[in-house]
Amino acid sequence: KEKHKILHQLLQNSTSPVDL
Protein backbone atom coordinates (compact mmCIF):
# COMPACT_ATOMS: atom_id res chain seq x y z
CA LYS A 1 0.00 0.00 0.00
CA GLU A 2 2.87 2.37 0.91
CA LYS A 3 4.47 1.72 -2.47
CA HIS A 4 1.49 3.24 -4.30
CA LYS A 5 0.44 5.94 -1.87
CA ILE A 6 -0.58 8.53 -4.45
CA LEU A 7 -2.50 6.06 -6.63
CA HIS A 8 -4.40 4.93 -3.53
CA GLN A 9 -5.13 8.55 -2.69
CA LEU A 10 -6.33 9.31 -6.20
CA LEU A 11 -8.62 6.29 -6.15
CA GLN A 12 -10.12 7.19 -2.80
CA ASN A 13 -10.53 10.90 -3.38
CA SER A 14 -9.58 13.40 -6.04
CA THR A 15 -6.52 15.11 -4.57
CA SER A 16 -4.54 16.67 -7.35
CA PRO A 17 -1.10 15.03 -7.52
CA VAL A 18 0.30 18.36 -8.72
CA ASP A 19 -0.15 19.58 -5.14
CA LEU A 20 1.76 16.68 -3.65
Add this chain to the structure above:
Amino acid sequence: CMEGDGKTLVRQIHDAYMKSFTMNKAKARLILTGKTSEPPFIIHDMDTFQLAERTLAAYMAHMVKGERLESESELRVEHVTPAVECEELQQREAEARLFHCCQSTSVETVTELTEFAKAMPDFQTLDLNDQVTLLKYAVHEALFTLLASCMNKDGLLVARGRGFITREFLKSLRRPFSDMMEPKFQFATRFNSMDLDDSDLALFVAAIICCGDRPGLVDIPVVERLQESIIQALRHHLLANHPDDTFLFPRLLQKLADLRELVTEHAQLIQEIKTLEDTSLHPLLQEIYKDMY
Protein backbone atom coordinates in the same frame (compact mmCIF):
# COMPACT_ATOMS: atom_id res chain seq x y z
CA CYS B 1 -26.96 -6.71 -32.59
CA MET B 2 -26.24 -5.60 -29.07
CA GLU B 3 -28.50 -6.32 -26.12
CA GLY B 4 -29.71 -3.64 -23.69
CA ASP B 5 -26.96 -4.24 -21.11
CA GLY B 6 -24.23 -3.89 -23.72
CA LYS B 7 -25.71 -0.64 -25.00
CA THR B 8 -25.91 0.75 -21.48
CA LEU B 9 -22.26 -0.15 -20.89
CA VAL B 10 -21.21 1.59 -24.12
CA ARG B 11 -23.12 4.73 -23.13
CA GLN B 12 -21.83 4.75 -19.55
CA ILE B 13 -18.22 4.34 -20.65
CA HIS B 14 -18.56 7.00 -23.35
CA ASP B 15 -20.10 9.44 -20.82
CA ALA B 16 -17.33 8.71 -18.30
CA TYR B 17 -14.71 9.38 -21.01
CA MET B 18 -16.25 12.67 -22.15
CA LYS B 19 -16.51 13.88 -18.53
CA SER B 20 -13.02 12.80 -17.47
CA PHE B 21 -10.74 14.08 -20.22
CA THR B 22 -10.25 17.78 -21.01
CA MET B 23 -8.98 16.92 -24.50
CA ASN B 24 -10.64 14.41 -26.80
CA LYS B 25 -10.18 13.35 -30.39
CA ALA B 26 -13.05 15.46 -31.78
CA LYS B 27 -11.65 18.63 -30.19
CA ALA B 28 -8.08 17.80 -31.20
CA ARG B 29 -9.03 17.09 -34.84
CA LEU B 30 -10.86 20.44 -35.12
CA ILE B 31 -7.69 22.23 -34.04
CA LEU B 32 -5.35 20.07 -36.13
CA THR B 33 -7.41 20.59 -39.28
CA GLY B 34 -7.55 24.38 -38.78
CA LYS B 35 -11.27 24.52 -38.08
CA THR B 36 -10.99 26.65 -34.96
CA SER B 37 -10.90 30.43 -34.86
CA GLU B 38 -7.51 30.52 -33.17
CA PRO B 39 -4.76 28.34 -34.59
CA PRO B 40 -2.28 26.83 -32.08
CA PHE B 41 1.05 28.51 -31.45
CA ILE B 42 3.72 26.52 -33.28
CA ILE B 43 6.80 25.46 -31.34
CA HIS B 44 9.53 24.51 -33.81
CA ASP B 45 12.77 25.61 -32.10
CA MET B 46 14.16 26.74 -28.74
CA ASP B 47 13.14 30.37 -29.36
CA THR B 48 9.51 29.51 -30.08
CA PHE B 49 9.53 27.07 -27.14
CA GLN B 50 10.65 29.84 -24.79
CA LEU B 51 8.12 32.23 -26.27
CA ALA B 52 5.41 29.60 -25.78
CA GLU B 53 6.45 29.14 -22.15
CA ARG B 54 5.73 32.82 -21.60
CA THR B 55 2.59 33.20 -23.70
CA LEU B 56 0.96 29.87 -22.87
CA ALA B 57 2.07 29.83 -19.24
CA ALA B 58 -1.48 29.50 -17.96
CA TYR B 59 -2.04 26.37 -20.04
CA MET B 60 1.30 24.68 -19.54
CA ALA B 61 0.64 22.11 -16.84
CA HIS B 62 3.84 22.74 -14.85
CA MET B 63 3.10 26.42 -14.53
CA VAL B 64 -0.55 26.21 -13.60
CA LYS B 65 0.16 26.68 -9.93
CA GLY B 66 3.04 29.10 -10.41
CA GLU B 67 5.44 26.33 -9.52
CA ARG B 68 9.11 27.15 -10.09
CA LEU B 69 11.25 24.32 -11.24
CA GLU B 70 14.29 23.56 -9.14
CA SER B 71 16.50 23.02 -12.17
CA GLU B 72 15.62 26.47 -13.41
CA SER B 73 16.86 28.34 -10.34
CA GLU B 74 19.88 26.07 -10.01
CA LEU B 75 20.93 26.68 -13.58
CA ARG B 76 20.49 30.43 -13.29
CA VAL B 77 23.78 30.80 -11.42
CA GLU B 78 25.65 33.69 -12.95
CA HIS B 79 29.10 32.95 -14.22
CA VAL B 80 31.17 34.18 -17.08
CA THR B 81 31.16 31.65 -19.88
CA PRO B 82 31.97 31.91 -23.56
CA ALA B 83 28.96 32.48 -25.79
CA VAL B 84 28.90 28.94 -27.20
CA GLU B 85 28.96 27.35 -23.76
CA CYS B 86 26.27 29.76 -22.63
CA GLU B 87 24.06 28.73 -25.51
CA GLU B 88 24.64 25.07 -24.65
CA LEU B 89 23.66 25.73 -21.07
CA GLN B 90 20.47 27.47 -22.18
CA GLN B 91 19.68 24.55 -24.45
CA ARG B 92 20.15 22.01 -21.61
CA GLU B 93 18.03 24.18 -19.35
CA ALA B 94 15.21 24.35 -21.91
CA GLU B 95 15.40 20.59 -22.51
CA ALA B 96 15.09 19.95 -18.78
CA ARG B 97 12.03 22.22 -18.63
CA LEU B 98 10.52 20.50 -21.63
CA PHE B 99 11.00 17.14 -19.92
CA HIS B 100 9.31 18.43 -16.75
CA CYS B 101 6.51 19.82 -18.88
CA CYS B 102 5.95 16.36 -20.43
CA GLN B 103 5.94 14.84 -16.96
CA SER B 104 3.31 17.28 -15.71
CA THR B 105 1.11 16.54 -18.70
CA SER B 106 1.49 12.81 -17.99
CA VAL B 107 0.57 13.33 -14.32
CA GLU B 108 -2.50 15.32 -15.36
CA THR B 109 -3.57 12.55 -17.73
CA VAL B 110 -3.00 9.86 -15.08
CA THR B 111 -5.35 11.84 -12.81
CA GLU B 112 -7.94 12.00 -15.58
CA LEU B 113 -7.52 8.27 -16.28
CA THR B 114 -8.11 7.53 -12.60
CA GLU B 115 -11.33 9.56 -12.67
CA PHE B 116 -12.36 7.73 -15.85
CA ALA B 117 -11.68 4.32 -14.25
CA LYS B 118 -13.67 5.28 -11.16
CA ALA B 119 -16.64 6.27 -13.32
CA MET B 120 -16.54 2.95 -15.20
CA PRO B 121 -19.36 0.58 -14.17
CA ASP B 122 -18.24 -1.87 -11.45
CA PHE B 123 -14.61 -0.69 -11.34
CA GLN B 124 -14.99 0.61 -7.80
CA THR B 125 -16.44 -2.70 -6.62
CA LEU B 126 -13.04 -4.32 -7.31
CA ASP B 127 -10.53 -4.87 -4.50
CA LEU B 128 -8.71 -1.54 -3.94
CA ASN B 129 -5.30 -3.17 -4.43
CA ASP B 130 -6.48 -4.58 -7.75
CA GLN B 131 -7.71 -1.12 -8.80
CA VAL B 132 -4.19 0.18 -8.09
CA THR B 133 -2.56 -2.68 -10.04
CA LEU B 134 -4.86 -2.17 -13.03
CA LEU B 135 -4.08 1.54 -13.15
CA LYS B 136 -0.33 1.09 -12.59
CA TYR B 137 -0.02 -1.14 -15.65
CA ALA B 138 -2.62 0.59 -17.81
CA VAL B 139 -1.89 4.29 -17.51
CA HIS B 140 1.00 4.47 -19.97
CA GLU B 141 -0.72 2.28 -22.56
CA ALA B 142 -3.80 4.48 -22.23
CA LEU B 143 -1.71 7.64 -22.28
CA PHE B 144 -0.06 6.76 -25.61
CA THR B 145 -3.47 5.85 -27.04
CA LEU B 146 -4.91 9.23 -26.05
CA LEU B 147 -1.76 11.00 -27.21
CA ALA B 148 -2.35 9.66 -30.74
CA SER B 149 -5.56 11.76 -30.89
CA CYS B 150 -3.43 14.89 -30.44
CA MET B 151 -0.88 13.90 -33.06
CA ASN B 152 -0.55 14.10 -36.80
CA LYS B 153 2.49 13.17 -38.85
CA ASP B 154 4.06 16.61 -38.29
CA GLY B 155 3.60 17.20 -34.59
CA LEU B 156 1.64 17.14 -31.38
CA LEU B 157 -0.88 19.43 -29.71
CA VAL B 158 0.18 20.66 -26.27
CA ALA B 159 -1.07 23.07 -23.59
CA ARG B 160 -4.69 21.98 -24.01
CA GLY B 161 -4.59 22.57 -27.74
CA ARG B 162 -3.10 26.08 -27.56
CA GLY B 163 0.31 24.94 -28.76
CA PHE B 164 1.64 22.60 -31.43
CA ILE B 165 5.11 21.17 -31.03
CA THR B 166 6.70 19.90 -34.22
CA ARG B 167 8.03 16.36 -34.62
CA GLU B 168 11.23 17.73 -36.20
CA PHE B 169 11.92 19.92 -33.17
CA LEU B 170 11.46 16.97 -30.79
CA LYS B 171 13.77 14.91 -32.99
CA SER B 172 16.39 17.66 -32.96
CA LEU B 173 16.84 17.57 -29.18
CA ARG B 174 19.91 15.92 -27.70
CA ARG B 175 19.83 12.18 -26.91
CA PRO B 176 18.07 10.63 -24.95
CA PHE B 177 15.33 13.31 -25.20
CA SER B 178 15.33 13.07 -28.99
CA ASP B 179 14.40 9.35 -28.79
CA MET B 180 11.42 9.94 -26.54
CA MET B 181 8.63 10.90 -28.92
CA GLU B 182 9.55 9.39 -32.29
CA PRO B 183 8.24 5.86 -31.46
CA LYS B 184 4.97 7.46 -30.24
CA PHE B 185 4.58 9.29 -33.57
CA GLN B 186 5.17 6.04 -35.45
CA PHE B 187 2.55 4.28 -33.32
CA ALA B 188 0.10 7.20 -33.69
CA THR B 189 0.37 7.18 -37.49
CA ARG B 190 -0.59 3.49 -37.62
CA PHE B 191 -3.23 3.85 -34.91
CA ASN B 192 -4.87 6.95 -36.42
CA SER B 193 -5.23 5.18 -39.78
CA MET B 194 -7.99 3.11 -38.13
CA ASP B 195 -10.12 6.27 -37.88
CA LEU B 196 -11.57 5.59 -34.46
CA ASP B 197 -13.84 8.17 -32.86
CA ASP B 198 -14.20 9.08 -29.18
CA SER B 199 -16.91 6.45 -28.56
CA ASP B 200 -14.58 3.70 -29.88
CA LEU B 201 -11.62 5.10 -27.96
CA ALA B 202 -13.58 5.22 -24.70
CA LEU B 203 -14.20 1.45 -24.90
CA PHE B 204 -10.65 0.74 -26.02
CA VAL B 205 -9.18 2.67 -23.07
CA ALA B 206 -11.61 0.86 -20.74
CA ALA B 207 -10.39 -2.47 -22.18
CA ILE B 208 -6.77 -1.41 -21.55
CA ILE B 209 -7.60 -0.69 -17.90
CA CYS B 210 -9.67 -3.82 -17.19
CA CYS B 211 -7.11 -6.42 -18.08
CA GLY B 212 -6.99 -9.75 -16.25
CA ASP B 213 -3.32 -10.54 -16.90
CA ARG B 214 -1.64 -7.70 -15.01
CA PRO B 215 1.01 -8.97 -12.56
CA GLY B 216 -0.06 -9.17 -8.93
CA LEU B 217 -3.86 -9.13 -9.32
CA VAL B 218 -5.61 -10.72 -6.34
CA ASP B 219 -9.05 -11.53 -7.76
CA ILE B 220 -8.38 -12.40 -11.40
CA PRO B 221 -11.80 -13.95 -12.26
CA VAL B 222 -13.76 -10.83 -11.31
CA VAL B 223 -11.43 -8.60 -13.39
CA GLU B 224 -11.73 -11.05 -16.30
CA ARG B 225 -15.53 -10.92 -16.15
CA LEU B 226 -15.45 -7.13 -16.32
CA GLN B 227 -12.89 -7.29 -19.13
CA GLU B 228 -15.06 -9.74 -21.08
CA SER B 229 -18.13 -7.48 -20.90
CA ILE B 230 -16.09 -4.49 -22.12
CA ILE B 231 -14.44 -6.48 -24.94
CA GLN B 232 -17.83 -7.77 -26.13
CA ALA B 233 -19.29 -4.25 -25.99
CA LEU B 234 -16.28 -3.00 -27.99
CA ARG B 235 -16.71 -5.73 -30.63
CA HIS B 236 -20.42 -4.97 -31.11
CA HIS B 237 -19.88 -1.22 -31.04
CA LEU B 238 -17.16 -1.36 -33.71
CA LEU B 239 -19.34 -3.45 -36.00
CA ALA B 240 -22.19 -0.95 -35.64
CA ASN B 241 -20.03 2.17 -35.82
CA HIS B 242 -17.77 0.97 -38.69
CA PRO B 243 -19.95 -1.41 -40.74
CA ASP B 244 -17.54 -1.31 -43.70
CA ASP B 245 -14.49 -2.33 -41.69
CA THR B 246 -15.15 -5.87 -40.46
CA PHE B 247 -11.55 -6.51 -39.38
CA LEU B 248 -11.32 -3.43 -37.19
CA PHE B 249 -11.89 -5.37 -33.95
CA PRO B 250 -9.04 -7.89 -34.41
CA ARG B 251 -6.76 -5.12 -35.71
CA LEU B 252 -7.50 -3.05 -32.64
CA LEU B 253 -6.78 -5.99 -30.32
CA GLN B 254 -3.36 -6.33 -31.97
CA LYS B 255 -2.65 -2.73 -30.97
CA LEU B 256 -2.76 -3.82 -27.34
CA ALA B 257 0.44 -5.81 -27.95
CA ASP B 258 2.07 -2.83 -29.74
CA LEU B 259 1.22 -0.63 -26.78
CA ARG B 260 2.89 -3.00 -24.31
CA GLU B 261 6.07 -2.90 -26.37
CA LEU B 262 5.89 0.90 -26.57
CA VAL B 263 5.55 1.15 -22.78
CA THR B 264 8.47 -1.23 -22.13
CA GLU B 265 10.68 0.88 -24.44
CA HIS B 266 9.46 4.07 -22.79
CA ALA B 267 10.18 2.77 -19.27
CA GLN B 268 13.74 1.87 -20.33
CA LEU B 269 14.26 5.36 -21.74
CA ILE B 270 12.98 6.99 -18.55
CA GLN B 271 15.41 4.83 -16.57
CA GLU B 272 18.21 6.00 -18.86
CA ILE B 273 17.24 9.66 -18.45
CA LYS B 274 17.09 9.25 -14.68
CA THR B 275 20.58 7.76 -14.57
CA LEU B 276 22.27 10.01 -17.13
CA GLU B 277 20.62 13.33 -16.51
CA ASP B 278 20.29 13.50 -12.75
CA THR B 279 16.77 14.80 -13.21
CA SER B 280 13.89 14.32 -10.83
CA LEU B 281 10.81 12.28 -11.61
CA HIS B 282 7.36 13.20 -10.28
CA PRO B 283 6.47 11.04 -7.23
CA LEU B 284 3.34 9.67 -8.94
CA LEU B 285 5.35 8.57 -11.98
CA GLN B 286 8.02 7.08 -9.70
CA GLU B 287 5.33 4.94 -8.08
CA ILE B 288 4.07 3.76 -11.44
CA TYR B 289 7.49 2.88 -12.88
CA LYS B 290 8.79 1.19 -9.74
CA ASP B 291 8.89 -2.61 -10.25
CA MET B 292 6.66 -2.26 -13.31
CA TYR B 293 8.39 -4.66 -15.71
